[in-house]
Structures are given as C-alpha cells and as structure tokens.
Amino acid sequence: MSKFFRLATALLLLIQVSGWSQTLPSPKEHFGFNIGDDYHLATYTQTEAYFKKLATSDRTKLVDIGMTEEGRHQYMLIVSSPENIKKLDRFKEISQKLARAEGLSEEQARALANEGKAIVWIDGGLHATETVGTHQLIETAWQLVSKKDPETLRILDNVVILLTHANPDGQELVSNWYMREPKPEKRTLDHLPRLYQKYVGHDNNRDFFIMNMKESQNIGRQLFVEWIPQIMYNHHQRGPAGSVLAGPPYRDPFNYVFDPMMVTGIDALGAAMINRLNAENKPGFTRLGGSVFSTWYNGGLRTTTHFHNMIGLLTEIIGGPTPENIPVVPQRLIPNGNTPFPVTPQKWHFKQSIDYSLSLNYATLDYAARHHDEVLYNIYRMGKNSIDRGSNDYWTLSPKRIDAINQSFMADQKKTPGAAASTTPDLYGFLPRGGGVPQKYYDTIMKAPVLRDPRGFIVTANQPDFGTATKFINALIKTGIQVQEATADFTVAGKKYPAGSYIVKTDQAFRPHILDMFEPQDHPNDFQYPGGPPVRPYDAAGWTLAYQMNVKFDRILDGFDGPFKKLPYGELQSPKGHIDATSGAGYVLSAKANNSFIAVNDLLQSGVEVYRLPAGASAKTAIESGSFFIPASAKAKTALDKASKELGVDVISLAKRPSGALVKVAPMRIALWDTYGGSMPSGWVRWLMEQYHFPIKQIYAQDIDAGDLKKKYDVIVFVTRAIPAPGNAGGRGESEFFMSREPKAEELPAEYRPWVGRITSEKSIPQLKKFLEAGGNVVTIGTSTNLAYHLNLPVKNALVEMTNSGAERPLPGEKYYIPGSILQVTLDSTQQATWGMPTYTDVYFDASPVFKIAPDAIAKGTIKPLAWFSTDKPLRSGWAWGQSYLRDGVAAFMAPVGAGKLFAFGPEITFRAQAQGTFKLLFNQLYTNSVSQ
Known part of the structure; x- marks a missing residue:
C-alpha cells in the first residue's frame, strides 16, 4: 500500500469520524440550553428527538417499549460499548437465565456471570413535576455516549445500561406548563391543571404489582420479563427539608419475604453512592432513619423489584428549574449516622441537582462495572435460595410468629408464681440481658407443620368470578411469575380441581413476590417510643392482591404435581367462558362476575333489553339474586357469544322466562366529581368506568353549585377527599389535600377556569340535597361520606372516646391506628346495593370512616346498613392497632333522602383499581332499576 494511499485512507476515516461526531449534538446544541440551566425545561417532544439523534451512535440502541395512555411512544435507550451492543441478545439471555436460576448448577451460574455484563436500569420522570428525573436522564445519556475517559469506557465495557423514560405524557404537560410564561423569572410549576399521568398522576408509582396503566405494563415487561436487571435506579424528588437528598440504605421495616442478600445489596450500593458524593465534596445525603423511605411496600417502580431479587435504588433529591433555598433545619x-456530611443552608440551583444525579448514576454504574460478575451471580444465588425454600419445608419469620413464641413462653411462666417478672419481654419482644426462651418454644411455632410456608397455590377454574381471577393471574404473569395451567382434572390433598385451573408454585426465583401477592402482610407494631404515637408506614401496610380481588385459591403445604403445563413467561391469559348451546326464553349472567357488567353495558348500548332477578331463578345450578336476565333474541345471542369468548363470562340458558317481578335495567347518566389539578382517586374511577364501559361525565364544584342537577344526571359519584367535614360533625375533612393553594380563575387559561372551586357547605351541599330529594342518587366513598353529616342523617362517628369533660374526640393513635390495610366486613347481600357480593368480603381500609347508627333509624328504615364489622379481629393483611374498636361499627349504609338515595361506603371500594372484589358495590348503583313483570 502506498504512503499516499495510507494517508488518504486515514484522512477519509478522520472525515467520517468528524462527520459522525457532528451527528451527535450536545444538549446545548439540540435544546438551545444546557441541561440544568435555571428556568429551562425540555419537553418530551424535544427529548424524543434528542434520543433519536443519540441513537445513531454505535454505543446505543433505541427501543420503543410501547405506547403511553395518551398515545406517545415510550423509549428505552440502551447504552454500552459498541462490542456489547452487537451482542445484546446474548447478554439479555444470560440475565434472564441467572435471574430465574432454573436448572443451573453453581458452575454454570459462575460461568454465565463471568461471560455476562451487569444490567443496570436507570429511569427518570415517573413523577413529572419532579423535573430533575427527566433531565438527569438526558444528561446521563449524553455523557455516556460522548465521554472517553477511563471510567466511562470501563463502565461501557462491563455494563449494559437501560435508560428509560418513565412518563412521556407527564414531561410534555409539565414542561409546556412551566415554559408557557415568556419571562423566565415568572415561570412556575404551581397549579398544574390536571394529573401528569392521564388517569392517576402520582399513583403511577403505586401500580407495579397489578400494572393497570400502559406505562406500567411497558416498564414491567422490560424489568420482569425481558431484561430482569440486577440493579435498578429510580430517580425521584423531594428530599427531607435541610438535606439535599434521601437515598439508600432505607429505614426499617423491610418486608420479611426478602432474601437478605437483597437488603445487604442495597447497603453496598448505598455506600458506593454516599462515598462518591463525599469524595466530590457534595454534602447532604440522608439515609436510614433520616427519611421516611422504607422497603416494606410492594407496588412501586423501585419496591416491586425488591420482590424480584433486584437491588432497587431510590433517591429523592431537591431542586428544579426555579432556584430555591435550603432551609435552616437545626437538627440536620x-x-x-443518618447524615454523616450535612449540607449548610444556601441557595440551590437546578444544575447542582443534575450534577449530584450524575455522580449518583456514575457511582452505581462504577460499582456494577467493578463487580459485574458478582452482581450477576448474586441474583442467581437469591433466585436459587428462593427455589430451595419453595422446594422444602420453610417457615418465614414475622412479628406474629415471634409474638406466638413469647405468648407461649409467658403462658407457661405464669404457672410458676414470680417467674414471669424477670423474663418479661419489652415492647419490642426482647428479653432482659442473660434471658432467653427455651428451644422448645421456638420449635413449637417455627417447626409446626401447619404453620410452614405453602409449596404452591391453586386458583380453581370453577370459582364464581374466574374472569377476575384470570386478571389476577395476568398480574402475576406481567411481573415475571411462572404460572402453570391444568390440562385435565386433577386431585391434590384429596380435593378435585377442574381443568383450566391455574397453579402457582413457590419453587421459583421470584418466590418473595408470589408470597406477597397471596399471603397476608404482617406489619410490625411500629411506634415512636413505647406507648407513643405510631410511625406512619411509607404507603400501605397491607395489600394482598388475591384478597383485594376476591380470588378463591387453596394454599398447598406439601409438594404436588399433576397434568400441568408451564405457560411461557410473559404470555397473558384470556378468561375462558361458556355459553349454553340450547336456546330458550333467555339468558342469565351472574352478578358475581365483574365482567358481566361489561357485557350488560354493551348489550344496553346495542339496544338489547336487560333485567335483574331480585329473587334469583331456578336452573341447572342455582341463580343468585341480582343476576342479569336477557330475553332471547338473535342480537342478544350474538353479543353474548362475543362476551363469552372475549370476557370469559358464563352464559346460562333458561328454558322459560323467570316467574315473579323483574327489575328492568337502564343506563344512568353518571357524573364523576373531579377538581382542578386532578384527583387521583377520581382518575382511577374514570379509568375503571372506561374499562367496564360505563358512560360518565366529569363534573366540578362549579357544575354542582350551578344547580339543576337532576335535569342532567341520575347519579353523582364522589371519591374520597371530595366532601369536607362540616364543622365538628365528626367526619374527617380531606378536601384541602386537593384544594390547598387553589389558583384564581382569572390567572388561568380560559379552558381550565370551569374546573376551579371546591365543595362547600354554603353552595354545594344545598344543591346536592335538592338533587337527592328530586330522585337523584349519590355514591360517596371514603371521607366523602362526610355528606351524611351535612345532611343531618342519624349517624355518628363510631371511632371516638369521651374526654374528662364529657366531650367526644377521635380515638388517639396510641389506642387506634389502621393505615392502608385489608379488613373483613360482613355484608347484607340481600340488598340491591350488594347484589353479587358474598356474605363476608375483604375491603381496603385506610383510616376509613366507620359509623354508629341509631337503632331506631335502622328499625324505621331511615338507614339500611350494608356492611359492618362483626368481630373484634377483622384484620386480614397489614396493620390494625386497636382493631377491637371496630366491632359492630357500620362500614357502609344506604339512606333514603327524599325520592333519592345516598350510598356511603367508608372503605376504599375502588382503591387504585386493585380492590376488584368490591367494584360491584359501585357498579350496582349505576343503573336505573324499575320493577317490571
């Protein structure tokens, strides 16, 4: 080769490299400002365009992971070395094999760990008003794609980084809202007009064990089915006042189903993060008891990964496009140990938060690069531990087990006078120094065969609402759980089960998540000090999804097998319905099946007549009260064929029309309350109504105050925190949660002005009373049952005590405290309002209202109790301190008001669209019902 030719070739390569670099603009060149500049935010439209430019680099691959609820593309930018990018499929395969740990020997796992690359997930923007998250993601992508320093190159060689935008719709809304003001100093994030996720806003981070939202489904598939990263980092805001950020490790309690390596893995990453900040002279990292964040709750983007053996990281940092001040908080x-390097009060700029976030990302990535084989092996080890625990007799330690050991020991001690005093455990269950409990007390509890963890669960196909049970199974499948299906009838432990039943065994890597979805949570009694007030959990204390969805299942304690086929990972199931082939006078849909309401709404929309059966009917099997009867017609048969195939409903054919009175069903004009800025509970119900094909209209306080409500609507639904308490009537006001700092209408764009306002006793309540008296119905949930007090109905708050002065006051937290948990209530299932419900059901209860009703009001029919607490121990899952106070308290009632009806449901019957076992308590109230022959 001639010297001239070599020179020409080198020059050509230089030109190509130069041209390539020009196709990768810096953020300043693309957006027109540096990421972190004060008073500047990027929209998602701009960010999407930038990611597509970065995707031309040989260090990247841009993946469209699905559509958002508003119809945008949601992207994940994969970044690694050019060599690794060519072998992404292999590294994904290794990550899946090690995470699932199926059939791998120790030697095989070590070999795969050595071959593979650490997979690290970094996201941003889930909560769109937390603007650091989206912007650190942009800057991180640029730095990883453009930098050539040794650390970056080492990271790229050893790590595959999944940079994922968690909420495209929210970034577009928030950034446009902020940037609409032409004068930078006047820009503000205040008074956002609606939720930054179409339906659920901030609750998009409470959706990850059921994944109702499209964004959750997109993210969940990458986390739990496709990539299964060993480390995931979830960026959030806001740090505790007086600090810059809160991060790992987190405060107790952590969930008892976790593998201890997951907990200590968080410790290791937390140490790497805080050490890097300290080395870079970046103070203000708060951890452990310095913040409210724990690892108890499932359902968050970070926390659900904990139940899958991933090192899930969360930081909550201060900062935003508008400069702010770090306040003086003396105790910080x-x-x-919580804050080794405090930050001093100072003015804080957006760029500082971006710089901190980059340091934290690099600390995480550097750890993964240096320990890539270790983190890969460790997720295998945790998965293998889970498989072993699910394959053998195993007992999970929890507070109730420890209490049982102590109680057994103390019971024997009381038989010996004087012995108990020296060996009485303290509040936390510890014995005095030198004390101890003999081994037999441990063995009695922790080796009792009936108390061991189950080997699996059977979700039988012949349960009343198998369609909802299939939705539960799909929630497991979306989170990467291995599910099996019975291909024929089978028998386990003497009980026969039909073909089509689902089997979920616990001898699999994600066993912690399986137990968490089927078994009750046992939250410890957590108080600030002995006898003091309770420490509020970060979110719910109990949430067992099988309970919330009223799924019928059996816990199997011994190993079992049968004619089972393993379903492919991630393959969602369709409910399997049945329709009688015989023709007759008509068809029946069960009121027990949630999907029956979809079918009914579709029938009504197509003009088919539908009736309800107040007394049920006789057929091959007994037909319960409230079931739907559809007279035979070709149109009905076609629609029901479709419903059976697509919705999994069972359609029963009747040879003759049912005798007795029938109740004709017609669609109601349904109004759903909402407010400026958006109500998350209302958003969940709006989404729910769309899924079940109920037509609704959102209304606001101004619509209610305008009056003439009965001319427009038949029923108005008020979710929790809509209706405030009237003075000292005994209810708990929550409307200020949404109404505080309410904007002035004249300061807003005209399209949003009708949304401003709040429900008031002066204007709104009189209109609601007129609506009821004119024959309208009102459904209230949670604290909006305060309406009963406004209407002077004969009900009182059941959770009060008398003071020394003879006045009533709410029970203090030291005596009674029930954060979000699952309780059991007794139902009057003969009432039209409760058709399709069992006599006992689980409800989601979050410091919910409980009522005491005057006996004569019940006798006269002024109030009809629908649900109540019939025992002093209704707790099913979570934490209920002082639950005995609930006994005989009324949880739900119906009260006639003029020609209309008020329905009051204290529990959260639609909670986050998870509480599917109680959806019917809302659905039953959404039809007009007139008696017909």
Missing part, C-alpha cells in the same frame, strides 16, 4: 446540621 449535626453529623450523625
């Missing part, structure tokens, strides 16, 4: 200025 003293170095301690």
Whole structure:
C-alpha cells in the first residue's frame, strides 16, 4: 500500500469520524440550553428527538417499549460499548437465565456471570413535576455516549445500561406548563391543571404489582420479563427539608419475604453512592432513619423489584428549574449516622441537582462495572435460595410468629408464681440481658407443620368470578411469575380441581413476590417510643392482591404435581367462558362476575333489553339474586357469544322466562366529581368506568353549585377527599389535600377556569340535597361520606372516646391506628346495593370512616346498613392497632333522602383499581332499576 494511499485512507476515516461526531449534538446544541440551566425545561417532544439523534451512535440502541395512555411512544435507550451492543441478545439471555436460576448448577451460574455484563436500569420522570428525573436522564445519556475517559469506557465495557423514560405524557404537560410564561423569572410549576399521568398522576408509582396503566405494563415487561436487571435506579424528588437528598440504605421495616442478600445489596450500593458524593465534596445525603423511605411496600417502580431479587435504588433529591433555598433545619446540621456530611443552608440551583444525579448514576454504574460478575451471580444465588425454600419445608419469620413464641413462653411462666417478672419481654419482644426462651418454644411455632410456608397455590377454574381471577393471574404473569395451567382434572390433598385451573408454585426465583401477592402482610407494631404515637408506614401496610380481588385459591403445604403445563413467561391469559348451546326464553349472567357488567353495558348500548332477578331463578345450578336476565333474541345471542369468548363470562340458558317481578335495567347518566389539578382517586374511577364501559361525565364544584342537577344526571359519584367535614360533625375533612393553594380563575387559561372551586357547605351541599330529594342518587366513598353529616342523617362517628369533660374526640393513635390495610366486613347481600357480593368480603381500609347508627333509624328504615364489622379481629393483611374498636361499627349504609338515595361506603371500594372484589358495590348503583313483570 502506498504512503499516499495510507494517508488518504486515514484522512477519509478522520472525515467520517468528524462527520459522525457532528451527528451527535450536545444538549446545548439540540435544546438551545444546557441541561440544568435555571428556568429551562425540555419537553418530551424535544427529548424524543434528542434520543433519536443519540441513537445513531454505535454505543446505543433505541427501543420503543410501547405506547403511553395518551398515545406517545415510550423509549428505552440502551447504552454500552459498541462490542456489547452487537451482542445484546446474548447478554439479555444470560440475565434472564441467572435471574430465574432454573436448572443451573453453581458452575454454570459462575460461568454465565463471568461471560455476562451487569444490567443496570436507570429511569427518570415517573413523577413529572419532579423535573430533575427527566433531565438527569438526558444528561446521563449524553455523557455516556460522548465521554472517553477511563471510567466511562470501563463502565461501557462491563455494563449494559437501560435508560428509560418513565412518563412521556407527564414531561410534555409539565414542561409546556412551566415554559408557557415568556419571562423566565415568572415561570412556575404551581397549579398544574390536571394529573401528569392521564388517569392517576402520582399513583403511577403505586401500580407495579397489578400494572393497570400502559406505562406500567411497558416498564414491567422490560424489568420482569425481558431484561430482569440486577440493579435498578429510580430517580425521584423531594428530599427531607435541610438535606439535599434521601437515598439508600432505607429505614426499617423491610418486608420479611426478602432474601437478605437483597437488603445487604442495597447497603453496598448505598455506600458506593454516599462515598462518591463525599469524595466530590457534595454534602447532604440522608439515609436510614433520616427519611421516611422504607422497603416494606410492594407496588412501586423501585419496591416491586425488591420482590424480584433486584437491588432497587431510590433517591429523592431537591431542586428544579426555579432556584430555591435550603432551609435552616437545626437538627440536620449535626453529623450523625443518618447524615454523616450535612449540607449548610444556601441557595440551590437546578444544575447542582443534575450534577449530584450524575455522580449518583456514575457511582452505581462504577460499582456494577467493578463487580459485574458478582452482581450477576448474586441474583442467581437469591433466585436459587428462593427455589430451595419453595422446594422444602420453610417457615418465614414475622412479628406474629415471634409474638406466638413469647405468648407461649409467658403462658407457661405464669404457672410458676414470680417467674414471669424477670423474663418479661419489652415492647419490642426482647428479653432482659442473660434471658432467653427455651428451644422448645421456638420449635413449637417455627417447626409446626401447619404453620410452614405453602409449596404452591391453586386458583380453581370453577370459582364464581374466574374472569377476575384470570386478571389476577395476568398480574402475576406481567411481573415475571411462572404460572402453570391444568390440562385435565386433577386431585391434590384429596380435593378435585377442574381443568383450566391455574397453579402457582413457590419453587421459583421470584418466590418473595408470589408470597406477597397471596399471603397476608404482617406489619410490625411500629411506634415512636413505647406507648407513643405510631410511625406512619411509607404507603400501605397491607395489600394482598388475591384478597383485594376476591380470588378463591387453596394454599398447598406439601409438594404436588399433576397434568400441568408451564405457560411461557410473559404470555397473558384470556378468561375462558361458556355459553349454553340450547336456546330458550333467555339468558342469565351472574352478578358475581365483574365482567358481566361489561357485557350488560354493551348489550344496553346495542339496544338489547336487560333485567335483574331480585329473587334469583331456578336452573341447572342455582341463580343468585341480582343476576342479569336477557330475553332471547338473535342480537342478544350474538353479543353474548362475543362476551363469552372475549370476557370469559358464563352464559346460562333458561328454558322459560323467570316467574315473579323483574327489575328492568337502564343506563344512568353518571357524573364523576373531579377538581382542578386532578384527583387521583377520581382518575382511577374514570379509568375503571372506561374499562367496564360505563358512560360518565366529569363534573366540578362549579357544575354542582350551578344547580339543576337532576335535569342532567341520575347519579353523582364522589371519591374520597371530595366532601369536607362540616364543622365538628365528626367526619374527617380531606378536601384541602386537593384544594390547598387553589389558583384564581382569572390567572388561568380560559379552558381550565370551569374546573376551579371546591365543595362547600354554603353552595354545594344545598344543591346536592335538592338533587337527592328530586330522585337523584349519590355514591360517596371514603371521607366523602362526610355528606351524611351535612345532611343531618342519624349517624355518628363510631371511632371516638369521651374526654374528662364529657366531650367526644377521635380515638388517639396510641389506642387506634389502621393505615392502608385489608379488613373483613360482613355484608347484607340481600340488598340491591350488594347484589353479587358474598356474605363476608375483604375491603381496603385506610383510616376509613366507620359509623354508629341509631337503632331506631335502622328499625324505621331511615338507614339500611350494608356492611359492618362483626368481630373484634377483622384484620386480614397489614396493620390494625386497636382493631377491637371496630366491632359492630357500620362500614357502609344506604339512606333514603327524599325520592333519592345516598350510598356511603367508608372503605376504599375502588382503591387504585386493585380492590376488584368490591367494584360491584359501585357498579350496582349505576343503573336505573324499575320493577317490571
């Protein structure tokens, strides 16, 4: 080769490299400002365009992971070395094999760990008003794609990084809202007009064990089915006042189903993060008891990964496009284990938060690069531990088990006078120094055969609402759980089960998540000090999804097998319905099946007549009260064929028309309350109504105050925190949660002005009373049952005590405290309002209202109790301190008001669209019902 030719070739390569670099603009060149510049935010439209430019690099691959609820593309930018990018399929395969740990020997796992690359997930923007998250994602992508320093190159060689935008719709809304003001100093994030996720806003981070939202489904598939990263980092805001950020490790309690390596893995990453900040002279990292964040709750983007053996990281940082001040918080200025390097009060700029976030990302990635084989092996080890625990007799330690050991020991001690005093455990269950409990008390509890963990669960196909049970199974499948289906009838432990039943065994890597979805949570009694007030959980204390969805299942304690086929990972199931082939006078749909309401709404929309059966009917099997009867017609048969195939409903054919009175069903004009800025509970119900094909209209306080409500609507639904308490009537006001700092209408764009306002006793309540008296119905949920007090109905708050002065006051937290948990209530299932419900059901209860009703009001029919607490121990899952106070308290009632009806449901019957076992308590109230022959 001639010297000239070599020179020409080198020059050509230089030109190509130069041209390539020009196709990768810096953020300043693309957006027109640096990421972190004060008073500037990027929209998602701009960000999407930038990611597509970065995708031309040989260090990247841009993946469209699905559509958002508003119809945008949601992207994940994969970044690694050019060599790794060519072999992404292999590294994904290795990650899946190690995470699932199926059939791998120790030697095989070590070999795969050595071959593979650490998979690290970094997201941003889930909560769109937390603007650091989206912007650190942009800057991180640029740095990883453009930098050539040794650390970056080492990271790219050893790590595959999944940079994922968690909420495209929210970034577009928030950034446009902020940037609409032409003068930078006047820009503000305040008074966002609606939720930054179409339906659920901030609750998009409470959706990850059921994945109702499209964004959750997109993310969940990448996390739990496709990539299964060993480390995931979820960026959030806002840090505790007086600090810059809160991060790992987190405060107790952590969930008892976790593998301890997951907990200590968080510790290791937390140490790497805080050490890097300290080395870079970046103070203000708060951890452990310095913040409210724990690892108890499932359902969050970060926390659900904990139940899958992933090192899930969360940081909550201060900052935003508008500069702010770090306030003086004296107690945070003293170095301690929570905050070893306090930050001093100062003015804080957006760029500082971006710089901190980059340091935290690089700390995480550097750890993964240096320990890539270790993190890969460790997720295998945790998965293998889970398989072993699910394959053998195993007992999970929890507070109720420890209480049982102590109680057994103390019961024997009381038989010996004087012995108990020296060996009485303290509040936390610890014995005095030198004390101890003999081994037999441990063995009695922790080796009792009936108390061991189950080997699996059977979700039988012949349960009343198998369609909802299939939705539960799909929730498991979306989170990467291995599910099996019975191909023929089978028998386990003497009980026969039909073909089509689902089997979920616990001898699999994600066993912690399986137990968490089927078994009750046992939250410890957590108080600030002995006898003091309770420490509020970060979110719910109990949430067992099988309970919330009223799924019928059996816990199997011994190993079992049968004619089972393993379903492919991630393959969702369709419910399997049945329709009688015989023709007759008509068809029946069960009121027990949620999907029956979809079928009915579709029938009504197509003009088919539908009736309800107040007394049920006789057929091959007994037909319960409230079931739907559809007279035979060709149009009905076609629609029901479709419903059976697509919705999984069972359609029963009747040879003759049912005798007795029938109740004709017609669609109601349904109004759903909402407010400026958006109500998350209302958003969940709006989504729910769309899924079940109920037509609704959102209304606001101004619509209610305008009056003439009965001319427009038949029923108005008020979710929790809509209706405030009237003075000292005994209800708990929550409307200020949404109404505080309410904007002035004249300051808003005209399209949003009709949304401003709140429900008031002066204007709104009189209109609601007129609506009821004119024959309208009102459904209230949670604290909006305060309406009963406004209407002076004969009900009182059941959870009060008398003071020394003879006045009533709410029970203090030291005596009674029930954060979000699952309780059991007794139902009057003969009432039209409760058709399709069992006599006992689980409800989601979050410090919910409980009522005491005057006996004569019940006798006269002024109030009809629908649900109540019939025992002093209704707790099913979570934490209920002082639950005995609930006994005989009324949880739900119906009260006639003029020609209309008020329905009051204290529990959260539509909670986050998870509480599917109680959806019917809302659905039953959404039809007009007139008696017909």
